[in-house]
Amino acid sequence: MKKIALILFSLALIVVATGCKKDTKDKENFSEATKSQILGRWSFDSGSIITTNPPNPEKTENLNSRPGMYFEFRASGISFNNLEGDAEEPYAVISSSSIRIGEYVYVIKELINSRLVLESVQSNTTTTIRFTMIFTR
Helix, strand or coil: CHHHHHHHHHHHHHHHHHHHHHHHHHHHHHHHHHHHHHCEEEEEEEEEEEEECCCCCCEEEEEECCCCCEEEECCCCEEEECECECEEEEEEEEECCEEEECCEEEEEEEEECCEEEEEEEEECCCCEEEEEEEEEC
16 A cells, blocks of 8 residues: 555656646746847837825826837847936846846736837835836837
């Protein structure tokens, strides 16, 4: 009886271990696919900064594009943008739905060949700031 239980336990352990390896590999594949889609130059189209600080009313600042504004993701893991002067920052695709640029993590709200929407939410005990950027190619 103990032999059967040991064999069943061993088989269950192998199945679980094999399943975990596949999940990690799938996540890496999604991240690489996302990185390949993001690579290159994206023109800044528009954006917004929404600040919530209860009990005050929500404040929205719309960000408009100017000719030549862009964000570029390079294969080296460095991003370049000229949104507020020239800036280079490291970036890393964390998953198929998130990217770290500099010290901020952005949710990838939309990513297709011609459109990229990034959103970051920063909060402290009193204020929440939602920063959204829309890019096109």
